[in-house]
Amino acid sequence: MNSIRSTYLVAWREATERARSRAYIVSTVFTFLLVGGLIAMVAFIDRGPSSYTVAVAGATPKGLAASIDTVATASNVLVDPLFYPDALSARNAVADGTVDAAVIDDDTIVVHDRGSTVETILSTALRQARLLARLDALGVDPGAVADPGTISVVATAPPQDDSGQGMATATIVLLFLVITTYGQWVLLGVLEEKSTHVVEQVVSSTSVRSLLAGKVIGIGILGLGQLAVIIAGAVVAGSVFHAFDLPSATYATAAWSLVWFLLGFAFYAVLYAAAASLVSRSEDAQAAAMPVALFGVASYLVALSVVLPNPESTASRLISLLPPVAPIAFPARIGIGDAPVWEILLGMAITMVAIVIVVRLAARIYAGAILSGGGRMKPLQAWRASRELASR
Amino acid sequence: MLELADLAKRYGEVVALDGAGVVARPGRIVGFLGPNGAGKTTAMRSIFGLVALDGGTVTWQGRPIDAAARLRFGYMPEQRGLYPKMRVAAQVSWLGRLRGMSKVDAARSTTQWLGQLGLGDRANDRVEALSHGNQQRVQLAASLVHEPDLLVLDEPFSGLDPIGVDAMSDVIRTRAEAGATIVFSSHQLDLVEGICQDVVIIDRGRVVVSGTIDEVRTGAPSRRLDVVFADPAVRWEPDDARPLRKHDGSHAFMVPRDADPAAYLSAASRAGAVAAFSFQPPRLSEIFREAVGR
Numbered sequence: 001m002n003s004i005r006s007t008y009l010v011a012w013r014e015a016t017e018r019a020r021s022r023a024y025i026v027s028t029v030f031t032f033l034l035v036g037g038l039i040a041m042v043a044f045i046d047r048g049p050s051s052y053t054v055a056v057a058g059a060t061p062k063g064l065a066a067s068i069d070t071v072a073t074a075s076n077v078l079v080d081p082l083f084y085p086d087a088l089s090a091r092n093a094v095a096d097g098t099v100d101a102a103v104i105d106d107d108t109i110v111v112h113d114r115g116s117t118v119e120t121i122l123s124t125a126l127r128q129a130r131l132l133a134r135l136d137a138l139g140v141d142p143g144a145v146a147d148p149g150t151i152s153v154v155a156t157a158p159p160q161d162d163s164g165q166g167m168a169t170a171t172i173v174l175l176f177l178v179i180t181t182y183g184q185w186v187l188l189g190v191l192e193e194k195s196t197h198v199v200e201q202v203v204s205s206t207s208v209r210s211l212l213a214g215k216v217i218g219i220g221i222l223g224l225g226q227l228a229v230i231i232a233g234a235v236v237a238g239s240v241f242h243a244f245d246l247p248s249a250t251y252a253t254a255a256w257s258l259v260w261f262l263l264g265f266a267f268y269a270v271l272y273a274a275a276a277s278l279v280s281r282s283e284d285a286q287a288a289a290m291p292v293a294l295f296g297v298a299s300y301l302v303a304l305s306v307v308l309p310n311p312e313s314t315a316s317r318l319i320s321l322l323p324p325v326a327p328i329a330f331p332a333r334i335g336i337g338d339a340p341v342w343e344i345l346l347g348m349a350i351t352m353v354a355i356v357i358v359v360r361l362a363a364r365i366y367a368g369a370i371l372s373g374g375g376r377m378k379p380l381q382a383w384r385a386s387r388e389l390a391s392r
Numbered sequence: 393m394l395e396l397a398d399l400a401k402r403y404g405e406v407v408a409l410d411g412a413g414v415v416a417r418p419g420r421i422v423g424f425l426g427p428n429g430a431g432k433t434t435a436m437r438s439i440f441g442l443v444a445l446d447g448g449t450v451t452w453q454g455r456p457i458d459a460a461a462r463l464r465f466g467y468m469p470e471q472r473g474l475y476p477k478m479r480v481a482a483q484v485s486w487l488g489r490l491r492g493m494s495k496v497d498a499a500r501s502t503t504q505w506l507g508q509l510g511l512g513d514r515a516n517d518r519v520e521a522l523s524h525g526n527q528q529r530v531q532l533a534a535s536l537v538h539e540p541d542l543l544v545l546d547e548p549f550s551g552l553d554p555i556g557v558d559a560m561s562d563v564i565r566t567r568a569e570a571g572a573t574i575v576f577s578s579h580q581l582d583l584v585e586g587i588c589q590d591v592v593i594i595d596r597g598r599v600v601v602s603g604t605i606d607e608v609r610t611g612a613p614s615r616r617l618d619v620v621f622a623d624p625a626v627r628w629e630p631d632d633a634r635p636l637r638k639h640d641g642s643h644a645f646m647v648p649r650d651a652d653p654a655a656y657l658s659a660a661s662r663a664g665a666v667a668a669f670s671f672q673p674p675r676l677s678e679i680f681r682e683a684v685g686r
Contacts, residue, residue, distance in 0.1 A: 002459060002492075009490050017478055197473030201534060204440040204467040205491045207459065371442050373471075385444070 006206035010214025014189065015221050027181075028226050032233045039237040051078035052118045055102035055110075057090035061129035062136075064103065068125040075121055106130055167250065168308060168332035171257055174230065175328045176300040178261060182223035183268040183296070184289075189215055190276035190370070191285045199370055208367045216269045220262065227261050253335040256344075263351045264327025267358055268296060274362035277369040278377045288376065299325040303332060311338045321347050323354030393417050393453060394439070394542055394573055400447035401434050401597075408434040409448070410597035416542070416575045416590070421568045423588025423605075424577040425676065431597040432577040433470045436546050440467055452542065463491045466540035470547050470577075472531050474519045480530055481506060481515035488537040498537065505533040509559070525556055532563065543567055545576035549583060561587045581676035585609075593680050600683040609673035614646040614682060617653075618670045619660045626664035630656055636678070641667075646674065646682070 018024050052072075056064065065081055072079040082099060084090040090102040094110045101118045102110040103126060111119045193199040193211075202211055231254045275289040286293075299322075307316040307329045320329035326347045333339040368386030369377045377385075394416040399409040409431045416422040424432050437443040438450050440462060452461050474483055481502050488498030506512050509529045519527060528551065535543065545564070549557050564587065568574050578584045581593070591608050593601040601608055617633065624641035633645035647656070653671035660666050674682070 002463075005492075006490055009486065013478075013486055017475070017482075021477070192475070193473075196476060197469065197471035198475055199473065200437075200440075200442060200469040200471060201467065201473055201487065201531075202490065203442065204465070204469070205462060205487070 003207060003210045006210040007214040007217070010202075010206070010211055011218035011221070012214075014215050014218025018185070018219065018222055019225075024222060024226075028229060031226065031230050035230050035234050036237040039234060050117075051080060052100040052121075053080045053082055053098075054118065054122065055084045055090040055093045055099040056081050057084040057087050057102065058105040060103055061106050061126070061133040063132050064125065064129040067129040067132070068122065071121050071125040071128070075117070077117065077121065079118070079121060106133070165308070165336060167253060168311075168335035169304070170234075171253060171331045171335050172300065172303050172308065172328050174227070175257060175261060175264060175331060176296070176303075178223055178227050178230075179264045179268055179327065180293070180296055182219050182265055183272045183292070185219050185222075186216060186269045187272040187276045187285060187289050188282075189219065190273045190366075191279065191282060194277060194370055195280050195282065203371065208370055209363055211370075212270070212273055212363055212366050216266065216273065220265050220269065223265055224258060224261060228258060231257060250335075253331055256334045257331040259348075260327040260331050263348065263355065266355045267323060267327065267351065268292065270355075270359050270362040270366075271295075274365040274369075274379070274382075277366040278379065278382060280373070280375065284376050295324050300328060303329040308332060311336050317343065321350055323351045326351045394575065395451045395454075396435055396438065396448065397451075398448040399431075399435055399438060399445060399450075399597075401431075401438075401443065401445050407597050409445070411448075412592075412594045412597055412599050413448070414575065414592050416573045418541075418573045419568055419571050420573065420590055421564055421588050422575045422590040422592060423584050424575055424592050424594070425581050425584070425588075425680070426577075426579065426594040426600075427680075428579050430579075430594045432579075432594065433546055435594075436467075436470075436544050436575070436577060439542075439544055440465070463538075464541045466535035466538065466543045468531055468535040468545040468548055472528065474527065474530060474534070476520035477518055479516050479518055480511060480522070483519060484530065484533050484537050487534045491538040491540075493538050501537050501539070502533070505536055506530075509533055509563075524551060525553070528552065528556070532560070536563070536567070539570075540572065542573045543575070545574070547578060548576050549578055549580065557583065581680055585676045591676065593676070593683070595680070595684050601679060608676070608679060612674050612679045612682070613649055614674055614678070615649050615651065615653075615671055616674045616678060617643075617645045617647045617656055618668070619643045619645075619656070619666060620668035621660075621663070622665040622667045628660055628663035630659060646678065647671075 054068065068079050068081060084093060084102070087104045087108075090099075090104055091110050093099045094102050094112055097112070100112070101116075101122055103122055104110060106126070106129075109119060109122050109126065111122075193202070199211070235250060235254060271292040272289055275292055276285055279285050279288045302319055302325055307320050307325075310316050311333050316329075316333075319325055320333060321343075330339060330344060330347050334344065364386045365379050365382040368384065369382035372382070372385060394414070396415075397413040399412050401407075401409040412431055412435060414422060414424055414435065424435070426432055434443055438445050438448075439457065441457070450457055455461070478486075481499075484506065485495075485498040485502040488501055489495060493501065503512075503515070506515050509532060511526060511529055511533070514522060514526065519530060522530065532548070535545065543564075548560050548564070552560060564574055564576065568589075576584075576588070585591075585605060588605055591602060591605050592599060593608075603611065614634075616636075617630075619628070620643070621628070621641040626641060628643065629635060630645065630647065632651065633647045636644040636646060638644075656671065657666065657669050660669065
């Protein structure tokens with residue numbers, strides 16, 4: 001009972017002290033603004049088709065308006081024709097920027113600068129209108145020429161939900177970043193306690209296991225909070241700016257991401273803690289944590305390069321079951337919408353078993369090393385030392 | 393009662409503890425003394441289970457020490473350590489809660505101890521902003537906040553100025569008068585001989601001398617003889633004395649315990665005019681040197 005209370009107190013200290021730290025506030029606000037800003041920017045840039053206003057004056061070919069509409073639609077732009085009484089006023093409207101371009105009679109296009117999109121559209125449309133007018137003059141029915149019948153389009157690639165892919169990519173990047181960032185916080189937190197020797201004071205009134213568990217839980221809560229804020233920010237910003245049609249799996253992906261963050265964080269954080277407990281100086285910390293960091297980066301790359309492009313391949317399905325990869329691969333697969341529930345549950349079960357093993361291993365190394373003085377310790381030395389300190 | 397007995401610990405080839413022991417009783421102040429590297433810190437850490445002993449027993453009230461018992465202990469480790477970025481009061485009261493105090497009690501006790509140690513106006517400063525001496529006081533507050541039954545202080549006087557030493561001694565005495573059991577270590581034997589009531593002097597992991605301060609000093613086989621001559625040029629040395637030092641007419645010797653002081657005074661007076669004379673039990677450092685023969 002007492003160890004639960006001291007674990008809670010350690011976690012409470014970690015969470016409240018760090019939540020008040022400038023680093024946490026700045027990084028939360030910054031990530032929130034970054035995610036929201038990116039989505040707003042995408043919405044701003046990709047505001048659907050761009051539109052042009054075009055002056056039309058004089059004796060233009062009969063089918064011009066219809067031609068402009070057809071060509072504009074094909075080019076994914078909107079062109080709005082405005083009729084002007086004479087050539088001069090149309091020309092002036094282009095010069096002063098009231099309209100983007102003008103078509104005068106059946107042989108002149110006025111633009112502000114040569115080489116613009118609107119010039120291409122208008123010249124194609126004008127040529128087509130003149131062609132139809134000539135055919136008409138020759139007695140051919142322009143309607144029959146303009147509509148040559150339906151054309152069927154066959155795609156060789158299976159239909160793909162692009163927004164699902166985009167969300168999956170974002171999920172992988174986000175989870176990797178958050179797990180790594182907060183894993184590093186655990187690394188630095190353990191190092192601080194050891195290098196300042198405050199660990200002696202703390203452990204004199206609690207156990208090393210409570211200290212380790214409380215630290216990981218406290219920092220994990222902060223990471224979970226930040227991740228929830230980012231995801232909420234992305235979902236809200238996405239729907240406010242209509243930057244993208246939210247894929248059907250959005251809410252499921254968001255919820256699962258939080259669950260998988262907890263699993264992934266538990267897995268990596270205790271390893272970071274064990275690595276940090278082996279050293280006393282910050283210069284040595286990154287070197288000691290290198291194997292853990294490499295594991296994380298390798299899992300990230302595998303998730304991005306193997307699982308993401310072919311989520312349904314056997315290799316992807318097997319790889320995403322591996323505990324180091326599962327926490328970032330599964331949310332992505334859920335986002336794409338291809339992960340069966342039984343596979344998700346199997347992945348979780350395997351990851352949880354791995355977490356239990358890793359926690360026992362790492363906690364033992366931590367217990368053996370955190371109270372040792374002097375230089376860098378090897379994991380095996382720490383393992384042996386912990387046997388003697390079993391009572392803690 | 394705290395009882396450490398037959399402690400043994402090796403670090404590879406280095407012997408830290410080789411049979412040393414300490415007994416500390418409620419209301420008494422035990423000075424656990426010895427040179428650097430004698431094994432004091434290892435013995436003190438063993439009380440908190442911070443070191444795995446190779447042998448020996450550590451008991452409190454006759455029972456092995458468990459986590460619950462430790463909550464009633466206060467500890468000031470040799471390597472001082474606090475969270476540098478945490479605020480002073482928050483840190484002290486958090487440590488109080490970690491030892492089982494309620495939030496309210498911990499806050500109240502923190503305010504009281506910080507006030508008593510002269511840190512009342514620094515309560516909301518970050519620990520790293522404090523001077524070394526003030527950090528040391530925070531450390532003391534951290535070990536006292538829960539008013540422990542056993543107070544273990546590892547080198548509490550090191551790094552303190554004379555006023556700091558007095559303040560630390562006052563706190564230690566007050567806690568002992570309140571009934572707490574107190575063990576503190578020091579390598580500055582003469583500095584603390586006025587503070588401790590019981591003494592355990594160890595060297596190379598073994599107890600060299602132990603007992604109450606009076607037993608140890610009066611029971612020493614020698615006495616210290618100090619003679620100051622008015623004329624610094626006077627040379628004098630009794631036959632049965634071991635000279636300690638000679639400086640500007642001031643002579644110090646170790647002489648047998650049962651020697652007659654009056655005989656020395658008259659002999660010295662024959663050598664020159666005596667300005668000052670004393671014959672008293674030796675200081676702890678001298679007792680230690682005689683005991684280990686160094």
